[in-house]
Amino acid sequence: MSLLHNAIRSSSSRFMRNAHPNQRIRSLLSASPSHRLFSTESAPPTSQSSATKPLFETPSAGLVYGKLSGITKNTLRSDVLSLLEDCNLSNDDLKVDYDQSYSPTGMMLQFSSRxxxxxxxxxxxxKGRLYRLERVDRSNWDPIQPCGGKYVLLQGIPxxxxxxxxxxxxxxxEYDISNTRLFSRQGPSGPTRMALVRFFSPTAAMSAMIMKNRSFCFNNQISMHVLQCDEIVLARSLFxxxxxxxxxxxxxxxxxxxxxxxxxxxxELYFMMMGLxxxxxxxxxxxSVLQACAQxxxxxxxxxxxxYVLDNGIKIDLPICNAFITMYAKCGSLEYAKQLFEEMSEKDEISYGSIISGYMLHGFVDKxxxxxxxxxxxGLSIWNAVISGQFQNRHYEAVVNLFREMQICGLKPDTVTLSNIFPTLSHLSNLKGGKEMHAYAIRKIYDKNIYVATAIIDTYAKLGFLKGAQIVFNLSKKKSVIIFTSLISAYSAHGEVxxxxxxxxxxxxxxIQPDPVTFTSVLSACAHSGLVDEAWRIYNSMSKVYNIPPLMEHYACMVGVLSRALKLNEAMSFIKKMPIEPSARVWGALLNGASVSGDVDIGKFACDHLFKIEPENTGNYVIMANLYSQAGRWEEAEKVREMLNNNGLKKIAGCSWIETPGGMQSFVAKDVSNGKTEEIYSTLGGLFNLMKDERYAVSEEIHEESVCCL
Structure with a gap:
């Protein structure tokens, strides 16, 4: 490692340290209570009508057409769709425009709105000078025939x-002879002969290329090119x-x-190439390889x-240095990443974003x-990096503050920003803020982005607004497994089995084929309602029908299904047959089932494993102590509590909160510091009496806990 370290320093010595005095970003302005919590405009709206638009307003209709210049024959349609992912485009909205020699002159795009x-x-x-987009009329779109990977162009024919x-x-x-053309075009060195052949499918076109390419090495005057085909599997076959x-x-x-x-x-291909x-x-x-290593x-x-780069004299320019920084930062070698970053004579936003994301990924938030x-x-990409990093480190208030500060600096949120803001709002139980952000997403058509739509559904579901989640799902035109799974999970969380x-x-x-996350959501739904047979059917279909091997969360779900149905012995047998070591979630599901049924022996068996796996989880001690107490085994219950104290652990007070017109109100167990303590206790006592009247079992432990509003 030290040899490489020295080599890197030697290679990087040509980078000059260039420290410029940088201005600190303006301090966060304190928002007035009368303003919206999440303003997405540079200034408050002046029109009353804009503030009263319905939440689920759809954008105005009317197709708009554009021409994207700067593409080449190697430009993939997937590249364009990725570039314009926020514009709700599909393959049907793209047509490549060719000149008479079938060289691409641009790509015609069809948009749903202005x-x-x-x-x-x-x-x-x-993207700078790489591409250029301009408005065109529909008359430019209609005459272009989509090739769809079915056409093959032959060039260099005698x-x-x-x-x-x-x-x-x-x-x-196998091709369509009636749609085959042989023609001549003027080339740089004189007339050239070409042929355009239509095949019955993209697969047939690629197969023809594969078959005919076997002899092309010996007659490289003739070349074949499939128009508008970017299937990577077919590309590998051709390769x-x-x-x-x-x-x-x-x-x-x-x-x-x-x-x-x-x-x-x-x-794998890189290793093959190194052997040449x-x-x-x-x-x-x-x-490309460094990007794969980083991911x-x-x-x-x-x-x-x-x-290899150092030994072969490959110039370490800005893109390569950025790739190295990203790789080292993501892989945890932050010192290498920092050294390369500091010794760069030229830095761009990718350089800063790579090192910042690396620090955030490994918990060095302050750095x-x-x-x-x-x-x-x-720029916006850097703001998104720090917002995403703060969210990953569960600093939700910091996310909100950064979001406000970003807007003060004149930057508008994009889909990446929203994908982090929505889950932040759910963690902060801020439904009002979620609706405001949803309205902004609708105005910018960001709600059509699959990741934003999924984040909205998850946020509404976690904040109890299931109807809103359903509406977002219904308005999504392109329903993928991600968005289906999101609503299935929402239904499961709300008991809508x-x-x-x-x-x-x-x-x-x-x-649409389910993925592992889908099965987790469905099995969780079965656990809520005790649908044991249905759960077994779905669980068995994973490997038999969809070729998806069960993961730890699926095992935990099945233990939860069996435990909640009081089939504890069956759950124990299932755990013993697991091909992997059970996790805390598996044993926790068994412990919860034992707690419901009052089975002390199985509860102790589960807790013995939990105390080893997660000794600092106070919840396991509390559940086991309560289980002993319910069985009248007071001495053992006291021993568990002593074990909790001897390990230096303390039961965390229960906490909940609600959003009121006066702001967020938090309630913490055993806190009597609020000025309305007497009124709160009176209301709480009335709730306990109502629970008893409805014949709910009220735990003595609940009676003992004083609850007050902070």
Whole structure:
């Protein structure tokens, strides 16, 4: 490790330290109580009508068209969809515009509204000179025929080739001969012969390329190109069957895997490439592999790539240095990341964002915020990084303060910001703020983003506004497994078991495959209502029907199902058959079941494991002590309480809160400091009497706890 450390210092010495005096960001202005908690405008609205718009207003209709310039034949449709992810576009809204030689001149885009077009314009502008977007009429859109990966362009055909020659060349391929054209175009060095062939499916087109490419290495004058096809599986098939792979081919495949999240495949190809003599990785290869290492937490390979860069004299420019910082920071080697960052002569927002995100990821919030405060004018991506980091570290009030400060600095929230703000509001039990943010998302069409829509559903569900969650789900046009799972989880949390199971069945019928999170939500719903047989059916279908191996949370759910149904012996047998070591959640589910049924022996068996796994969890001690007390085993109950005290643990007072017109009101057990203590106790006593009248069992422990409003 020290050798690499020295090598890095040696290589990085050419970076000059360049410390500029930076201005601190303006202090957070205190918001007036009369203002909205979450203002999403630079100034308060002046129009009364804008403040009274309905919460679930849909954007105005009317299609808008644009042309995206700057694309090449290697530009993937998925790249464009990713760039414009906030604009609610699908593959059907994209058409590639070709010139007479079938070179792409741009991509025609169809937007659902002017607001969506404006959002796209902002996204493209952020890319600088790479792309350009301009408004066009529908007359530019309609004549363009979508290729959809079914058309293959053949270039470099001999100028004297006839249609019969083309048919002989395509022998063995399944194509539409009536939609095949042979034509000539003027090229840089004279006339060139081309053919456009339509196949019956993208798979047939790619298969033809694979079959014919086997001989192309020996006759590279003829080239084939599938128009508008970016399926990575088909691309790998073509890559494997191409005998002569150049550096561009390797980098395209490695980059595609890295960008698509296939990190193991990306690294596998890199190792294959390292075994070659005629093709060696360059700076583009390095960046793709480092991204895969960062996302898969593979520090070992990342350091080997760093050594390769140093040994082979690859220039460590800004993009490569940023990739190294990201890799080291995400993998926990923050000292390496910090050293590279400090020795850079030129830094951009990616540099700052990488080191800040690394600090946040590993819990060094103060260091991240210190670096953030040294920046002169951080952009939106940096604000999102610190907001996301504070949320990950459960500093919810800090998230709200940063969100306000960001707006004071003149920046508007985007989908990334909202994806962190909504769950923050749910943790703070702020339904009003959630509705305000939802209204903002609707105005900006951010609610069409799958991650924002899911965050809204989760927030409404956790704050008790199930109807709002249902409306958001119903308004979502593109229902993926993520958004289905979100509402299933909401139904489960609210005890709407039938609705959860019906929605699960509806998802299956629409052809959407459930994922592990979906099964966790459905099994949790079964546990709430004691549907043991239904839970077994769903659990068994995971591996048998959907080829999803059960995870720890699924085992815990099944133990919860059996325990709540008082089938404790069956739950014990299930735990013993688990192929992995049970977690605290599994034993906790068994303990809760034992507590409900009053089974002291099984409760003690579960607690013995819990005391070893999580000795600082006071809840386990309290449940076990209460279980002993209910059975009249007072001495053992006292021993558990002594164990709690001897371990230096203290039972955390219960706390709850409600939102009132006067603000947030918190209630903490055994606190008598509030001025309205007598009134609160009187109301609490009345509630206890009502519970008794309704024949609810009221625990003596509840009677002992004084509750007061802070």
């Amino acid at each position: 607001s969506a077009y404006d959002a796209a314009l902002r996204a493209v502008t952020r 100028t004297n080739a006839s249609f019969e020659d083309l048919e002989r060349f395509l022998a063995g391929c 494997d069957c191409t005998p002569c792979k150049d550096l561009v081919s390797w980098n395209s495949m490695i980059g595609g895997y890295s960008k698509g999240g296939f990190y193991d495949k990306c690294k 003599e005629d093709v060696r990785p360059n700076e583009f290869t390095v960046i 898969s937490n593979d520090l070992d390979l990342g350091m080997k790539v760093h050594r 991240a915020m210190s670096l953030f405060r040294k920046m002169d004018k951080p 039938k609705s959860a199971l019906d929605l699960f069945d509806n998802m299956i019928k629409t052809g």
